[in-house]
Amino acid sequence: MTDIPVQHRYAEDLSHCYGCGKNNAQGLHIQTHWDGEQGVGRFTPRPEHIALPGFVYGGMLASLVDCHGVATAAASAAGDDGLPQRYVTASLHVDFLRPTPLGPELELVARVIERRGRKIVVEVEISALGEVRARGQVVAAPMPASMGRD
């Protein structure tokens, strides 16, 4: 496993994402490490990322599924130079299996479960205190030319 997060190997001009871009000063800075088989990460929501008192906001968990899933797709498809192609989210699904406590560090694990042509389907699990709290799925697609550089 490399110590450099997948998101830090995205091209500089495509590193502004609110969820995970290293060039977004206000962003969440979600980071994914690729171990050759799965994407792993850790994230501690801030106190304001609350849903009901004591629990993490679902939109925050959806953001973790999104950025961690897409980075895992990108890393799984990286070329020999190790530089991940930029993927975007075609669809996102999250099942909130049980409440996620606000405070403890969250553990993220993601695996590629299917390839559909150029699309990559990734499953993401979010755990807290040793229990899976949310399970999500991202369909990641290569960045369309219309969203890229001029």
Place this chain on the structure above:
Amino acid sequence: MTDIPVQHRYAEDLSHCYGCGKNNAQGLHIQTHWDGEQGVGRFTPRPEHIALPGFVYGGMLASLVDCHGVATAAASAAGDDGLPQRYVTASLHVDFLRPTPLGPELELVARVIERRGRKIVVEVEISALGEVRARGQVVAAPMPASMGRD
């Protein structure tokens, strides 16, 4: 249609949600108006809510689906006193149909499409510049006692 957003009629001690709670100073303050048949709202993402340059972050759109969908479920189930019961998100799905431009105000429309026992399924559409950009679905469930007040 009442001018008071659904989220401003939630109980004070359940109004801290990062997405829509009026008592969260750092939050997004997503607001839903219930017209008796559907939930409608408007939201303009901030410049930092970027995905790739020029486009809105998917996790931001998922947050809009989440809070707007759950508020629509709550409003649709409100009693004669008009006070909505607090619902939580059991699952969330978003299809990103086409890129969402960052800058223009977004329009939100949500409708109840199914009832499954005490759960309410809501479809949410997010439009920008007159075109639907994302379509989502929320399964909302009454707040479990384990997440509520002591």
